[in-house]
Amino acid sequence: MTTNNDHYNEAELLASYFPETANNSELLQQKLTDVQQIEQALQTLMALCGQDDNNPDLDKTPFRVVKAFLEYTSGYREDPTAHLEKVFDIQQNDPIIVKDIEFYSMCEHHFAPFFGVAHVAYLPDQKVTGLSKIARVVEGYARRFQVQERLTNQIADAIDTVLQPKGVMVAIEAKHLCVSSRGAKKEQAQTFTLASRGAYIKDSQLRSEFMTAIK
Ligand SMILES: [Zn+2]
Known part of the structure:
Protein backbone atom coordinates (compact mmCIF):
# COMPACT_ATOMS: atom_id res chain seq x y z
CA MET A 1 0.00 0.00 0.00
CA THR A 2 1.34 3.41 -0.93
CA THR A 3 1.11 6.17 1.61
CA ASN A 4 2.24 9.77 1.52
CA ASN A 5 5.19 8.79 3.67
CA ASP A 6 6.62 6.83 0.77
CA HIS A 7 7.33 10.08 -1.06
CA TYR A 8 9.32 11.41 1.84
CA ASN A 9 13.00 10.90 1.00
CA GLU A 10 16.24 10.54 2.95
CA ALA A 11 17.22 14.22 2.64
CA GLU A 12 13.81 15.39 3.89
CA LEU A 13 13.98 12.93 6.75
CA LEU A 14 17.38 14.25 7.80
CA ALA A 15 16.26 17.87 7.46
CA SER A 16 13.39 17.26 9.88
CA TYR A 17 15.40 15.30 12.47
CA PHE A 18 18.73 17.12 12.16
CA PRO A 19 17.97 20.76 11.33
CA GLU A 20 21.69 21.52 11.73
CA THR A 21 22.30 19.72 8.40
CA ALA A 22 20.53 22.59 6.58
CA ASN A 23 23.64 24.80 6.74
CA ASN A 24 26.23 22.06 6.78
CA SER A 25 26.49 20.12 3.54
CA GLU A 26 29.38 18.00 4.82
CA LEU A 27 27.31 16.83 7.80
CA LEU A 28 24.28 16.22 5.54
CA GLN A 29 26.41 14.11 3.20
CA GLN A 30 27.82 12.11 6.10
CA LYS A 31 24.37 11.40 7.52
CA LEU A 32 23.02 10.48 4.07
CA THR A 33 25.85 7.96 3.76
CA ASP A 34 24.95 6.57 7.22
CA VAL A 35 21.29 6.19 6.24
CA GLN A 36 22.19 4.42 2.99
CA GLN A 37 24.50 2.02 4.80
CA ILE A 38 21.80 1.22 7.37
CA GLU A 39 19.27 0.63 4.58
CA GLN A 40 21.68 -1.80 2.90
CA ALA A 41 22.30 -3.60 6.19
CA LEU A 42 18.54 -3.92 6.73
CA GLN A 43 18.19 -5.48 3.24
CA THR A 44 20.88 -7.98 4.28
CA LEU A 45 19.06 -8.66 7.57
CA MET A 46 15.79 -9.28 5.72
CA ALA A 47 17.54 -11.70 3.35
CA LEU A 48 19.26 -13.48 6.26
CA CYS A 49 15.86 -13.95 7.90
CA GLY A 50 14.59 -15.54 4.71
CA GLN A 51 12.75 -12.63 3.10
CA ASP A 52 14.14 -12.89 -0.42
CA ASP A 53 11.13 -12.92 -2.75
CA ASN A 54 11.72 -9.41 -4.18
CA ASN A 55 8.31 -8.25 -3.03
CA PRO A 56 8.15 -4.61 -4.23
CA ASP A 57 5.96 -3.69 -1.25
CA LEU A 58 9.07 -4.09 0.89
CA ASP A 59 11.34 -1.84 -1.17
CA LYS A 60 10.76 1.06 1.19
CA THR A 61 10.88 -0.99 4.39
CA PRO A 62 14.53 -0.19 5.23
CA PHE A 63 13.79 3.52 4.86
CA ARG A 64 10.67 3.21 7.03
CA VAL A 65 12.70 1.38 9.68
CA VAL A 66 15.30 4.16 9.81
CA LYS A 67 12.53 6.72 10.07
CA ALA A 68 10.80 4.77 12.85
CA PHE A 69 14.06 4.47 14.80
CA LEU A 70 14.63 8.22 14.65
CA GLU A 71 11.16 8.61 16.14
CA TYR A 72 11.70 5.94 18.82
CA THR A 73 14.88 7.70 19.91
CA SER A 74 13.83 11.36 19.72
CA GLY A 75 14.64 11.68 23.43
CA TYR A 76 18.37 11.74 22.63
CA ARG A 77 17.87 15.03 20.83
CA GLU A 78 16.31 16.88 23.76
CA ASP A 79 17.11 17.57 27.40
CA PRO A 80 14.13 16.19 29.38
CA THR A 81 15.09 18.16 32.49
CA ALA A 82 14.43 21.41 30.57
ZN1 LIG B 1 15.17 -7.01 25.72
Whole structure:
Protein backbone atom coordinates (compact mmCIF):
# COMPACT_ATOMS: atom_id res chain seq x y z
CA MET A 1 0.00 0.00 0.00
CA THR A 2 1.34 3.41 -0.93
CA THR A 3 1.11 6.17 1.61
CA ASN A 4 2.24 9.77 1.52
CA ASN A 5 5.19 8.79 3.67
CA ASP A 6 6.62 6.83 0.77
CA HIS A 7 7.33 10.08 -1.06
CA TYR A 8 9.32 11.41 1.84
CA ASN A 9 13.00 10.90 1.00
CA GLU A 10 16.24 10.54 2.95
CA ALA A 11 17.22 14.22 2.64
CA GLU A 12 13.81 15.39 3.89
CA LEU A 13 13.98 12.93 6.75
CA LEU A 14 17.38 14.25 7.80
CA ALA A 15 16.26 17.87 7.46
CA SER A 16 13.39 17.26 9.88
CA TYR A 17 15.40 15.30 12.47
CA PHE A 18 18.73 17.12 12.16
CA PRO A 19 17.97 20.76 11.33
CA GLU A 20 21.69 21.52 11.73
CA THR A 21 22.30 19.72 8.40
CA ALA A 22 20.53 22.59 6.58
CA ASN A 23 23.64 24.80 6.74
CA ASN A 24 26.23 22.06 6.78
CA SER A 25 26.49 20.12 3.54
CA GLU A 26 29.38 18.00 4.82
CA LEU A 27 27.31 16.83 7.80
CA LEU A 28 24.28 16.22 5.54
CA GLN A 29 26.41 14.11 3.20
CA GLN A 30 27.82 12.11 6.10
CA LYS A 31 24.37 11.40 7.52
CA LEU A 32 23.02 10.48 4.07
CA THR A 33 25.85 7.96 3.76
CA ASP A 34 24.95 6.57 7.22
CA VAL A 35 21.29 6.19 6.24
CA GLN A 36 22.19 4.42 2.99
CA GLN A 37 24.50 2.02 4.80
CA ILE A 38 21.80 1.22 7.37
CA GLU A 39 19.27 0.63 4.58
CA GLN A 40 21.68 -1.80 2.90
CA ALA A 41 22.30 -3.60 6.19
CA LEU A 42 18.54 -3.92 6.73
CA GLN A 43 18.19 -5.48 3.24
CA THR A 44 20.88 -7.98 4.28
CA LEU A 45 19.06 -8.66 7.57
CA MET A 46 15.79 -9.28 5.72
CA ALA A 47 17.54 -11.70 3.35
CA LEU A 48 19.26 -13.48 6.26
CA CYS A 49 15.86 -13.95 7.90
CA GLY A 50 14.59 -15.54 4.71
CA GLN A 51 12.75 -12.63 3.10
CA ASP A 52 14.14 -12.89 -0.42
CA ASP A 53 11.13 -12.92 -2.75
CA ASN A 54 11.72 -9.41 -4.18
CA ASN A 55 8.31 -8.25 -3.03
CA PRO A 56 8.15 -4.61 -4.23
CA ASP A 57 5.96 -3.69 -1.25
CA LEU A 58 9.07 -4.09 0.89
CA ASP A 59 11.34 -1.84 -1.17
CA LYS A 60 10.76 1.06 1.19
CA THR A 61 10.88 -0.99 4.39
CA PRO A 62 14.53 -0.19 5.23
CA PHE A 63 13.79 3.52 4.86
CA ARG A 64 10.67 3.21 7.03
CA VAL A 65 12.70 1.38 9.68
CA VAL A 66 15.30 4.16 9.81
CA LYS A 67 12.53 6.72 10.07
CA ALA A 68 10.80 4.77 12.85
CA PHE A 69 14.06 4.47 14.80
CA LEU A 70 14.63 8.22 14.65
CA GLU A 71 11.16 8.61 16.14
CA TYR A 72 11.70 5.94 18.82
CA THR A 73 14.88 7.70 19.91
CA SER A 74 13.83 11.36 19.72
CA GLY A 75 14.64 11.68 23.43
CA TYR A 76 18.37 11.74 22.63
CA ARG A 77 17.87 15.03 20.83
CA GLU A 78 16.31 16.88 23.76
CA ASP A 79 17.11 17.57 27.40
CA PRO A 80 14.13 16.19 29.38
CA THR A 81 15.09 18.16 32.49
CA ALA A 82 14.43 21.41 30.57
CA HIS A 83 10.66 20.76 30.81
CA LEU A 84 10.87 21.07 34.58
CA GLU A 85 12.43 24.53 34.55
CA LYS A 86 8.98 26.09 34.34
CA VAL A 87 7.78 26.24 37.95
CA PHE A 88 4.83 27.79 39.72
CA ASP A 89 4.68 29.55 43.01
CA ILE A 90 2.07 27.37 44.68
CA GLN A 91 1.90 26.45 48.34
CA GLN A 92 1.58 22.67 48.37
CA ASN A 93 2.31 20.71 51.52
CA ASP A 94 1.13 17.32 50.31
CA PRO A 95 2.43 15.05 47.57
CA ILE A 96 1.53 15.53 43.92
CA ILE A 97 0.87 12.22 42.20
CA VAL A 98 0.60 11.80 38.43
CA LYS A 99 -0.42 8.29 37.49
CA ASP A 100 -0.90 6.19 34.35
CA ILE A 101 1.48 8.15 32.13
CA GLU A 102 1.63 5.97 29.03
CA PHE A 103 5.00 5.50 27.37
CA TYR A 104 6.72 3.50 24.66
CA SER A 105 10.38 2.69 24.91
CA MET A 106 12.91 0.42 23.24
CA CYS A 107 14.85 -2.34 24.97
CA GLU A 108 18.52 -1.63 24.35
CA HIS A 109 19.42 -5.33 24.35
CA HIS A 110 17.02 -6.53 21.65
CA PHE A 111 15.66 -3.37 20.00
CA ALA A 112 12.22 -4.68 20.94
CA PRO A 113 9.60 -2.29 22.32
CA PHE A 114 8.67 -2.20 25.96
CA PHE A 115 5.71 -0.13 27.02
CA GLY A 116 3.35 0.52 29.85
CA VAL A 117 2.64 3.24 32.38
CA ALA A 118 4.71 5.37 34.71
CA HIS A 119 3.44 6.78 38.00
CA VAL A 120 5.24 9.70 39.58
CA ALA A 121 4.88 11.30 43.02
CA TYR A 122 6.81 14.15 44.54
CA LEU A 123 6.52 16.06 47.77
CA PRO A 124 7.38 19.65 46.79
CA ASP A 125 9.58 21.87 48.83
CA GLN A 126 9.14 25.21 47.06
CA LYS A 127 9.01 24.35 43.38
CA VAL A 128 5.88 22.94 41.73
CA THR A 129 5.90 22.18 38.02
CA GLY A 130 3.05 21.74 35.53
CA LEU A 131 1.44 18.29 35.46
CA SER A 132 2.07 17.88 31.73
CA LYS A 133 5.77 18.54 32.32
CA ILE A 134 6.09 15.33 34.31
CA ALA A 135 4.70 13.41 31.34
CA ARG A 136 7.21 15.15 29.05
CA VAL A 137 10.08 14.05 31.26
CA VAL A 138 8.85 10.45 31.04
CA GLU A 139 8.61 10.78 27.25
CA GLY A 140 12.07 12.36 26.93
CA TYR A 141 13.77 9.45 28.69
CA ALA A 142 11.52 6.72 27.26
CA ARG A 143 12.33 7.68 23.68
CA ARG A 144 15.83 6.23 23.80
CA PHE A 145 17.45 2.82 23.84
CA GLN A 146 16.63 1.90 27.39
CA VAL A 147 16.33 -0.56 30.22
CA GLN A 148 13.35 -0.12 32.52
CA GLU A 149 15.48 0.22 35.66
CA ARG A 150 17.48 3.12 34.21
CA LEU A 151 14.34 4.81 32.87
CA THR A 152 12.78 4.71 36.34
CA ASN A 153 15.88 6.20 37.97
CA GLN A 154 16.40 8.88 35.33
CA ILE A 155 12.86 10.21 35.86
CA ALA A 156 13.36 10.27 39.64
CA ASP A 157 16.75 11.97 39.33
CA ALA A 158 15.49 14.64 36.91
CA ILE A 159 12.72 15.66 39.31
CA ASP A 160 15.00 15.41 42.32
CA THR A 161 17.69 17.58 40.71
CA VAL A 162 15.58 20.29 39.12
CA LEU A 163 12.64 20.69 41.54
CA GLN A 164 14.62 19.81 44.68
CA PRO A 165 11.53 18.40 46.37
CA LYS A 166 11.40 16.80 49.82
CA GLY A 167 11.00 13.45 48.10
CA VAL A 168 10.23 11.68 44.82
CA MET A 169 8.95 8.24 43.93
CA VAL A 170 8.56 6.71 40.49
CA ALA A 171 6.93 3.38 39.63
CA ILE A 172 6.88 1.83 36.18
CA GLU A 173 4.80 -1.14 35.04
CA ALA A 174 5.78 -2.42 31.62
CA LYS A 175 5.50 -5.27 29.19
CA HIS A 176 8.62 -6.20 27.25
CA LEU A 177 8.13 -7.72 23.82
CA CYS A 178 11.57 -9.34 24.11
CA VAL A 179 10.19 -11.32 27.06
CA SER A 180 6.65 -11.99 25.80
CA SER A 181 7.37 -12.74 22.14
CA ARG A 182 10.76 -14.49 22.24
CA GLY A 183 13.16 -16.19 24.64
CA ALA A 184 11.13 -17.05 27.74
CA LYS A 185 7.83 -16.30 25.87
CA LYS A 186 5.97 -15.23 28.98
CA GLU A 187 3.10 -13.40 27.36
CA GLN A 188 1.54 -11.91 30.46
CA ALA A 189 4.70 -11.09 32.38
CA GLN A 190 4.96 -7.48 33.51
CA THR A 191 7.94 -5.81 35.10
CA PHE A 192 7.46 -3.42 38.00
CA THR A 193 10.27 -1.06 39.00
CA LEU A 194 10.49 1.57 41.70
CA ALA A 195 12.86 4.45 42.39
CA SER A 196 12.65 6.65 45.47
CA ARG A 197 14.53 9.71 46.60
CA GLY A 198 14.51 11.82 49.77
CA ALA A 199 11.56 11.35 52.14
CA TYR A 200 10.16 8.53 49.99
CA ILE A 201 13.11 6.29 50.84
CA LYS A 202 12.17 5.80 54.47
CA ASP A 203 8.74 7.29 55.12
CA SER A 204 6.48 4.26 55.01
CA GLN A 205 3.32 6.38 55.19
CA LEU A 206 4.33 8.34 52.08
CA ARG A 207 5.23 5.12 50.29
CA SER A 208 2.00 3.36 51.12
CA GLU A 209 -0.07 6.43 50.18
CA PHE A 210 1.63 6.35 46.78
CA MET A 211 1.18 2.61 46.33
CA THR A 212 -2.52 2.91 47.22
CA ALA A 213 -2.99 5.81 44.79
CA ILE A 214 -1.53 3.90 41.85
CA LYS A 215 -3.35 0.63 42.44
ZN1 LIG B 1 15.17 -7.01 25.72
